[in-house]
Amino acid sequence: MASLLGVALLVFALPGPNMAFDPYGRGASTHDSITKMALLQIVTETCRTVIEKTGDVFSPTGPSPDELVQACLGPTAKGDVSSAKFRSAIRDITVQNGLVDHDFDSSAPHHFHSETFLEGRGLILEGMLAIKANIREENFMAVRETLGRILHTLQDFYSHSNWVELGKKEPYINLIRPDLPLENLADVNTPTCRDCDSETCPNPILPDILREKKLTSGYFGVYSSIKPHGKCSHGGDDDLTSTAVPRGGISKDDRRSDNVALQEAAVKIATAASLQLLEDIRSAAGDRDFLRMMGIARSSVLCFVIDTTGSMSDDIEEARSVVNEIIDSKKGTQDEPSEYILVPFNDPDFGPLIRTTDPEKMKTEIAKLKANGGGDEPEMCLSGLQLALTGAPSSSEIFVFTDALAKDIALKDTIFALIRSTKSTVSFFLTAVFKRRRRSVKAASFKDYQDLALASGGQAIQVSKAQLSQATDIILDTSTSALVTILQRARNSGSEEIIPFLLDESLKKVTVYITGKSITFTLTNPAGVSQNQNEANGKLGTIQTVGNLWRIRLNTDKQSGTWQINIKSNQLYTLKVTGQSTITFIYDFVEKFKGSHPGYAVVSGRPQAGQPVTLMLSVIGRKGPSSMSVKDVGLVVVSGTESVTSGSITDMGNGDILVTFDTVPEGEFVVVLKGTDKVSNSEFQRQSTTQMSVSKVNIQAVVDSSVEPGKTFHLPFSVMTHGPGGIYTINARNDRNFPMTYQNSLTLTTGQSANETLTITPPSNTQSGTDVTLTIEGRSSSGADSNYVVLRLSVVTKITDFYQPQCEVFAVLAEDCPKDLSQCGRFSWELSANLTDGNGTGIESISLRQGNGSLSHSSLQASIIQARYNASCCSQIVEFIAVDKVGNVGKCYHSIVRSGGAPVLSLSLPLWLCLLASMFVGNP
Known part of the structure; x- marks a missing residue:
């Protein structure tokens, strides 16, 4: 199995005809492409490790992300696998990477400008702490956003500093190691560059700086040309300091005729450094959660939001039956859910959100639900739905079971914002006849559920409690990783319309859904064969009707071409056509x-x-x-x-x-x-499933750091309108109900921004790694126009343990291993090591990274943990990792590979040696 460094060295060998550190597109190697390359390589290595541990062969059919996902998930399971979530995860990270140049353009530490090395490293380390804390709480969207930002800052170090000019060939490990100091930094009074009176001055770093190996970076000024005497500039048209002596710049953002070798070296080391940071996060998270964070998991998430008031006994039992059927029928297939989420709600309580990857635990949790309290009055439905939308991965299918209207209808706009932000689909199963009419605009109605379902691409299905079991087939239909929407339409009433839709060769299990009453329809295939609503089992498919739902499952998967459906109704109806496909x-x-x-x-x-x-x-x-x-x-x-x-x-x-x-x-x-x-x-x-519209209102806000429990976080935001000015209502909500303060109205002038600050205070007992989803909405006084922004804030406890677990190999018994590897299977070898965490928080987990043997260890509660590894002489390399309770990662590596007929000496290596030690022994 190739080591991660081996992959990184392949990157070092890649040619770079057009390399640049720009966010997008002016060269073959950009922040975007460097990040994607590193992500694909670390995921490939992780998938290889996971698959080979099962005894299968990891063999992608091609180099694309789509084929990588299939190889990572599909050796033994059946069915199609979509790579959409993986591609979305990559985009989440790369987009946030590029946004650093937008949101923090003038912040020197975010780019290592102006010799801000300590501050820049502080941003990276703070981000790594937040990432590891969020992974523990399975807040993977927050992880991806933070990861993109700190990768940008890390990559900029190699472009904006003189690291490569100093002759360095490897990443600066100290940038991601809080226990290692940043050394030999040039102080503010030390000149670092000579004057460049032309645009082609290769390596203007002063000889004394190069000889003394002093670390510096270019100064950057957007509004001023002032910089300390003798200092290097970043360079470029946007840097005013580059016109002040010493003129020029040392940035390697763009490839020029005078910096080709330096720029190529910066790109290569930045890629390797990105891999190094990703490897640390992977080790702290574990392979399984790292792949989940990257969107590589079987199928979609199964997410239920269930009313538990007294009248819901039958509904709860049906939800329980559906969950059990999905778990039992899809186990071991690609359609087995990768995660289960359950959110109960009652009145006045809702939650908590229960999340698990264990299907048996989900069975247990849903079995615990009991109907009690409440009555036929409105319930806290939207509060429960808010928890689901903020807790489930993006693009999830969420199913809401209730027999009451929403008491918390004031959340409706927030739910709209979260639906659009997450692109999740919400379907409602409603087991009551809602005859109540609105007494005011604030009173809830059945139409609220219809509005939310339609906005998300879901459906509002209204049936009796006795019919509910017939309607839940839609949940079985959508529990697949390869669900696609071919068409969705909604019509008000009183019309007849022919609606065409195109089916392709890749589609399977094509299903047509119609919700509404007093409907007649005729479905026609490309060959002209038709079937109407009265034919339950016709030439084209099987029609099931229950409540306001019509479900038509086509008989065959091979129905390519243009279909059409002629629908007539005098009431509101919706039409949706779905199928399974990786396209x-x-x-x-x-x-x-x-x-x-x-x-x-x-x-x-x-x-x-x-x-x-x-x-x-x-x-x-x-x-x-x-x-x-x-x-x-x-x-x-x-x-x-x-x-x-x-x-x-x-x-x-x-x-x-x-x-x-x-x-x-x-x-x-x-x-x-x-x-x-x-x-x-x-x-x-x-x-697409999620509806969108445009607005003349614009809200801008940026979260620039995590927040400690008990500390108040100040979030500046601005609101502007290109429509009529006047008083605009401001409404902010967060899914944790943390205390907030803000001005609830602003007076806007057309085309001018109004600035305001929101404060939010997580309670002092908030769990480290808690992810807070915050929505800020602005609405005109007439209600005719509005907009929103959705932000994530990570609550992270300040830590003082920066030291990685240590490893001391004290015994290796490999004398029996033969030189002739054809006989290796008959013999075995052993390794014994002591693991300690010094004055740290304690080791939380020990796991095998490389090697096909067995690893055992004594109690993790002991001050010295004894680890023992036993393997066949055919498996000659072992690496295992220890992670402490705050995510510091230590590694133990040993090889018995013989060189020139002599056995490799037994090594006692500090566990903090990175994976590079496997290739550069003695060079930590």
Whole structure:
């Protein structure tokens, strides 16, 4: 098995014709591509380790992320595997990486400008602590966001400092090791650069700095050219200090004729440093949770939000039955849920959110639910749903069971914001006839559930309690990792319409759902064969009707071509067509930002009205991006008269495209993509589920750090409108109910920002690693326009334990191992080691990383833990890792590989030696 360093050395050998540290696209190696390369390599290594431990062979059929996921999850299980969540995880990280140049453009520590080495390392270390704490609490979205930011800062060190000019060939491990000091830093009074009176001055670092191995970085000024005497500048048109003597700059962000070798070296070491940081996080998290953090897990999450009031006994029993059926029927397949989430709610209580990867634990937890209290009055449904939306991974399928209206209807706008932010789909199973009419705009109604379901791409299914078991087949349908939406529409009433949709060769288990009453329809296939609503078992499929739901499962998977359905109804109805396929897409609405390193920022809210709207979109196929071609991307109105707006497409490479729409439809719209699958030469159609609209209101806020329990966090934010000015209502909520203060209204002038500060205080007993989801909404006094921003804040306890566990190998018995490896299987060898954590928090786990033998150890409560490893002489390398209670990682490595016929000497190595020690013995 190749070591991680071996992979890194392959990166060192890669040619770099156009390398740059820009966020996107002006060269072959950018922050974006460096990060993606490191992520793919660490995931490949992790998958290889996991698969080979099971005795299977890790053999991707190709180099694409899609084929990597299939190889990582699919050697023994059956069914299709979608790589959408993996690709989304990569995008979460790379987008946050690029945003550092937007959100923290003038912050020297975020870029190691102006010799801010201690401050820059502080940001990296703080981020690593937050990442490890969040992994323990399974807050993986928070992990990805923080990881992207600190990778940017780490990568900038090698571009903005003189590390490579000093002749360094390896990453500076001290940047991610709080127990190791930063050494030999140039002080503010030490000149570091000579003057460069031209634009081509290779290595302007002063000879004394190079000889003494002093570490410096370039100063950067956007508004001023002032810098300390004799100091290097960053360089470039945006750096005013580069015009002050000494002129020029030492940045290796762009490849120029005078810095080719230095720039290539910086890219290579930045990639290796990124791998080094990722390896530390992987070791602290464990392979399983690291892959989950990267979106590599079987199937979607099974998430239930269940009303537990007294009238819900039958509903709870049906939910329990569905969970048990899914667990029992899908065990060992690719459709086995990777995670189970349960949120009960009552009145006035709701929660807690229960999360587990153990199916038997989920059975136990749902079996504990008992119906009690309450009555037929409204319940805390939306509060429970809020917990689910903030606790479940993005793009989850969430199912809500209730027989009452929402008491907490004031949360409706917050739920809309969270649905749009997470792109999760919410379906409601409602077992009551709601006859109550609204007494005011604040009173809840059944339509609220319909609105939320439609906004998310879900359905509001209304049945009697006796019929509920017939309606829950939809949950079985959607419990798959490869679920795609082909079409979704909603119509108000009183019309007859023929709606076409395209099925492709890759689709399986195609299902048509219609919700509504007084409906007639006729379904017609490409050959002209038809079936209407009265034919339960017809030529095209099986029709099931229960309550307001029609479910049509097509008889065969081979139904390529354009279908159509003719629907007539005098009431509101929805139409949805889904199937299973690995051909899909992911997307974000983005806006371009300018500056020294321009890029694209994901819009956290609704895109701005009155200007072009841009999508960043990735197409996912069966054999990677090269197996797909995109024909058209459009925005389509779900409700009302059909209107499709097509966008202009720019290919960004590797399956990523930018789509720009000069105009957008009025009202709520979704994204529709059409293209060709080259594997089958079949045209396909896919649609997003989450509805979106534009707004003239804009809210900006950035979370720049974690917060300690008991400490007040100050969050500045700004609100601006391009619409009418006046008083705008500000409403902020967080999913932990932590105390907050803020001004609840602002007076806005058109085109001008109004600034405000929100404070939030996590209680002193808050668990370290708690992830807080915060929404801030701004609404005009008329209610005609509004927007929101969704932010995440990590609560992390301050720690003082920065020291890694130590390892002392005190005995190796390998004398029996033969020189002739053909006979190795008949013999074994042993290793014994002592593990300690000194004055630290204590070792929490010990696990085997390399080696096919068995590892055992004494009690983790002991001050000295004895570890023993036994293996066949055929397995000659062992590495095991120890993680303490705050995530510090120590490693024990030993090899009995013979060199020149002599056995390798037994080594007693400190456990803090990084994985590089496997190749550079004695060079920690």
